[in-house]
Amino acid sequence: MPLGVEQTSGQKLRQLLARPEILVIPGVYDCLGAKLVEQLGFDVVATSGFGIAASNLGLPxxxxxxxxxxLYTVGRIAQSVSIPLIADMDTGYGNALNVIRTVKEAVQLGVAGVILEDQEWPKKCGHFEGKRVISMAEHxxxxxxxxxxxxxxxxxxxxxTDARAQLGLEEAxxxxSTYIEAGADALFVEAPQSVEELQTIASAFPDVPLIANIVEGGKTPQISASELQQxxxxIVFFPVTALLAVTQTMTACLRHIKEQGTTxxxxxxxxxxxxxxLMGVPKYLQMEKQFGG
Incomplete structure (x- = not known):
């Protein structure tokens, strides 16, 4: 890269993917979560559509x-941290023309990577029942x-691809293979149901960056990042772990207030x-003084 030309977030992510070790990536749904991920030393953060739907809409x-x-939520999260962000972009929100708009907007917002799935719209969480997929050619x-x-x-x-649930692992x-031939950089076969299925996927794509998605209580076994690397x-995503932990902690906190009437x-x-x-208050106080605020 020419001297003085700043790397894009996508280029930073590509450098991380070139490293030998697996990337462990937590899922977040807001800027606070992303800042904590960065503060704790993770190299990459990812947004969870599951978490964004729950936190923004109160819906599944x-x-x-x-x-x-x-895009509004993802953009704010991407701009709140300096590490690369992978964004769950569902199906791209329509046909190929909609995908073009979605991808261009994601690039403008500083997103490093996008996940595009082959479900019919309206889609469902990859670990829910009743998913249906579009044709392979369309995706x-x-x-x-x-x-x-x-x-x-x-x-x-x-x-x-979410085809494992409806059409079986062989079809997934x-x-x-077809999606990689179409130009995808990495492959995410959602919701394999055993270690053996994970092994089958890895054997089928020895030269392709593969993603595992670990959802507590979901369909894929909860094996460790080191085991997945072997x-x-x-990449291993933990997309809803923080969401589930926060829900547990907040419930206990609110119950305490309700029962005790004090904190x-x-x-x-x-x-x-x-x-x-964490929020940078000292920095902003200094800036106020600097500019006479």
Whole structure:
């Protein structure tokens, strides 16, 4: 890259994918979660459509989110951190033409990678029942459209197939091969149901960056990142773990307030001063003084 030319977020993500170790990527649904991921030293963060639907709409991951709502949330998250962000972009919100618009907008917002799945719209969480997929040819066309739309941004395009649930693992692998041929940079076969199925996927794509998606209580076994790396996977997402943890913690906190009527003896709260540090309050106080605010 020429001296003085800043890397795009997509190019940064590509460098990380070139490393030998697996990328462990937590899923977030807001800027606070993304900042915590960055602070704790993760190299990449990902948005969870499941979490964004729950936190923004109070609804399940059933295709209720619009492209405008998703891009608005994803854009704010991408701009709140300096590490690359992979965005769950569902089906691209329509046909190939809609995918082009979605991808161009994602690039403008500083997104490093997008996940595009082959479900029918309205889609469902990959670990829900009743999913249906579009034709392989149609999704391959959407992948080709995404490749064209990203231009020279370096945006990483992750093709996801949900065909395992409806059509079986063999068809999911066949689709994966077609999507890689269409130009996808990485492959995400959603919801394999055993370690053996994970092994079969890895054996079918020895030279393709592969994604595993670990949903607690979902269909894929909860094996570790090191075990997934040994199988041949390049990325492991933990898309809803933080969401589930926050829900548990918030429920306990609110129950305590309801029952006790005080927070004087509430344990395990982040100190108010530490939270201000996380949000950059000292920096902004200094800027106020600098500019006479």
């Amino acid at each position: 991951d059933y295709g209720f989110l619009t492209v405008t709502e998703m 391959a066309g959407k992948i080709r459209a995404a490749v064209q739309a990203r231009g020279d941004s370096g945006l990483v395009i992750i093709a996801r 692998i066949r689709r994966g 199988l041949g996977f390049k 004087a003896n509430l344990q395990d709260l982040v100190k108010f001063k530490d939270f201000q540090e």
